[in-house]
Amino acid sequence: MTLAFPRLTRLPRGLTRGITRGLLALGAAALATAAAAAPWTLSGSLGTHDPNIYKTSTTWWIFETTDNNGIGVKFSNDGHAWTQGVPIFGSGLSWWQQYVAAGKPAQVWAPGCGEWGSMGYCYYAVSSFGSQKSAIGLTTSAGGIAAGKWVDQGAVITSAPGDNFNAIDPALARTTGGSPYLVYGSFWNGIFIRPVSSTTLKPSGTPVNIARDTANGIENGFVISHATNGTTWYYLFASKGACCKGANSTYRIVVGRSSSITGPYTDKSGVAMMSGGGTVLASSGSRFKGPGGQSLLADGSVMAWHAYDAQNNGAPVLFINNVTWGSDGWPQAVW
Amino acid sequence: MSPARVAVLAAVMGALTGFAAGWLAGPGREPVTLAEAGAARAAFQALPGPETGATGASAAPAPPAARLALAGGGPVDLGALLRAPLSELRSSLLTALRHRSEGGWLYARALARQCSALEMIAMREQLMPATFQPVVDMNQPGVQRAQAIRDQLSAGCSQLQPDELREAMNVPPGAVDPLIAVMDRPARPGSAEARERLTAILARPDPLMLAELGPGLLAREGESLVFDGKRIDGDERLLLEGAAMLLPCSLGLVCDGRDVIVWGPCLTDGVCEASSREEAVMNSLQAGEHPERRAAVLAWVERLRAAVVAPDVGRFLRPPG
Numbered sequence: 234m235t236l237a238f239p240r241l242t243r244l245p246r247g248l249t250r251g252i253t254r255g256l257l258a259l260g261a262a263a264l265a266t267a268a269a270a271a272p273w274t275l276s277g278s279l280g281t282h283d284p285n286i287y288k289t290s291t292t293w294w295i296f297e298t299t300d301n302n303g304i305g306v307k308f309s310n311d312g313h314a315w316t317q318g319v320p321i322f323g324s325g326l327s328w329w330q331q332y333v334a335a336g337k338p339a340q341v342w343a344p345g346c347g348e349w350g351s352m353g354y355c356y357y358a359v360s361s362f363g364s365q366k367s368a369i370g371l372t373t374s375a376g377g378i379a380a381g382k383w384v385d386q387g388a389v390i391t392s393a394p395g396d397n398f399n400a401i402d403p404a405l406a407r408t409t410g411g412s413p414y415l416v417y418g419s420f421w422n423g424i425f426i427r428p429v430s431s432t433t434l435k436p437s438g439t440p441v442n443i444a445r446d447t448a449n450g451i452e453n454g455f456v457i458s459h460a461t462n463g464t465t466w467y468y469l470f471a472s473k474g475a476c477c478k479g480a481n482s483t484y485r486i487v488v489g490r491s492s493s494i495t496g497p498y499t500d501k502s503g504v505a506m507m508s509g510g511g512t513v514l515a516s517s518g519s520r521f522k523g524p525g526g527q528s529l530l531a532d533g534s535v536m537a538w539h540a541y542d543a544q545n546n547g548a549p550v551l552f553i554n555n556v557t558w559g560s561d562g563w564p565q566a567v568w
Numbered sequence: 569m570s571p572a573r574v575a576v577l578a579a580v581m582g583a584l585t586g587f588a589a590g591w592l593a594g595p596g597r598e599p600v601t602l603a604e605a606g607a608a609r610a611a612f613q614a615l616p617g618p619e620t621g622a623t624g625a626s627a628a629p630a631p632p633a634a635r636l637a638l639a640g641g642g643p644v645d646l647g648a649l650l651r652a653p654l655s656e657l658r659s660s661l662l663t664a665l666r667h668r669s670e671g672g673w674l675y676a677r678a679l680a681r682q683c684s685a686l687e688m689i690a691m692r693e694q695l696m697p698a699t700f701q702p703v704v705d706m707n708q709p710g711v712q713r714a715q716a717i718r719d720q721l722s723a724g725c726s727q728l729q730p731d732e733l734r735e736a737m738n739v740p741p742g743a744v745d746p747l748i749a750v751m752d753r754p755a756r757p758g759s760a761e762a763r764e765r766l767t768a769i770l771a772r773p774d775p776l777m778l779a780e781l782g783p784g785l786l787a788r789e790g791e792s793l794v795f796d797g798k799r800i801d802g803d804e805r806l807l808l809e810g811a812a813m814l815l816p817c818s819l820g821l822v823c824d825g826r827d828v829i830v831w832g833p834c835l836t837d838g839v840c841e842a843s844s845r846e847e848a849v850m851n852s853l854q855a856g857e858h859p860e861r862r863a864a865v866l867a868w869v870e871r872l873r874a875a876v877v878a879p880d881v882g883r884f885l886r887p888p889g
Contacts, residue, residue, distance in 0.1 A: 322738065324740045324741070325740060325741045326738065326739060326740060326741070327739040327740060327741050327742075327743045327748055327749075327752045328739070328751075328752045329741070330741055330752050330753070330754050331752055331753075331754055331755075333754070334754075335754050349691065349695065350691040350692065350694050350695030351690075351691050351694055351695075352687070352688065352691040366756075373684065373687075373688070375684075375687045375691075375730075382730050382733075382734065383734070383738075384680075384684055384733060384734055384737040384738060385737050385738045385739070386684070393757065393788060394757070395788065395789065395790035395791070396791075411695075411696070430836070431692050431695070431696065431836075432688050432689055432691075432692040432836040433685070433688055433836075434688075
């Protein structure tokens, strides 16, 4: 995701919100240029930040960051034409107040949503800019995402000043055996992974630090398993650099892999992701800057991310593309 | 104790806390037999009128927080709603929601979370192949007890409409519930606001609220907890966290075998040895093998309880500087 400390300023987030709303108002026509530049041709509501892509039997979903309460939702029949949905908890929740400045709306960041069995779930972060006082919340929907019966399950991981991590950027991962893990973290030592209960989806074990980059920062971890030529690896996708600075953002998408979900992860050159490693899959282009906030379908076939449009005041825009896997078992660049 | 051991215990405590945070407030429970809880009960017995559980089971003396006056003059006993038969869960929940301005929303949410927990258990059973399901011996008393709870909860929750479940569980900002309002009040650690929040919590030490706060009642300083002006680290911190989970039991929250901390792990993981929250917490702290650890936890419970009952806000605050 996200609103990273301490390199970023508050300004781009406010800018992001205003521009995103503007894009929504303008609709598909105004986004034709952005869509043309995207790996997939997209239309409709394309303003987004930290898009979490998920596909159910008949519907594609994008869950996204908002800074005006709620978990943002888009949906599509084909993955190309996107409609903005009603945010989950658009009126906010009482406990979020503990993690935002007094009198301010909650900023709900980088949701990680999907279905676990018959249950829809969304992890998300509530925090404020540059703060380590953060919480990862969980909401579930009996009957799945489309049922829309979202109920608050409260905070599942919190962080406070003095902790060695920041409780943001959650994403559910699972082992090939079906055991669930939660990936999370940002500045303050990077990305962690922690087992969660297969019943409650709440933490059930100790965290392991799996990626760190003291020079650039690393966040928005997303782990999937993928098999190539009969060999299964766990892949950690992440975002490095500065998000949220519009066209000045330096975000880039990187990847590493491991034979174990808890690491150690190394990049294609063999550099450990705990030592700043990460093979770049996408970085700034001439127009669209700072690709990051990525997520993938569970089978690794499709990736979604955002990038900032330098020709449109740095507005963050949705991108989606197929992921091509090389015979060496590494994903190829996505743009 | 090795760091690895501490980490494992921390994970277990975290898991128990997860159960507690999500699924508090079991049905018709009897008080846990904490050795040091007598003084707390004596303190509350001086207050008017014994709490009347709907089941008629022996109930913990009601703390002042759970006994309130209705606007119309009649008493509402929020604690009794947690002890009512599970088959009447919907009625209990709706009653609690009608009294949200008196703290009822917190209680309604706790009731609703039990139904949500059941949905999660059913989801897991649907998801997991049989080989991953826990092997349970139905002859075990703990298993039978947990299954009975599940059956009763299923009956009660099936009457609840989805909108009612959502209304109880999704508490928006500015909620009128005073207990939730004080729990959710923003307060920077060590600030005047933090002191005011703590003062408000101790002014009405509702057992359910204290259960939801758990170790969060205690101030943190880095990796340490703070109590009585001292930093509590490492293994001692784990014992203190365990005590914080038992504190509400000493203040009237019933924590016997019907406590979700007891039956939850039984249904999901086949861990059915404990018959009370006290046993569950003590087992997680290896206190069964080490009586001195059990004594240490109970001593912490008594210190916490004394500070709450006093109430002595200063004992919970970080020392200046």
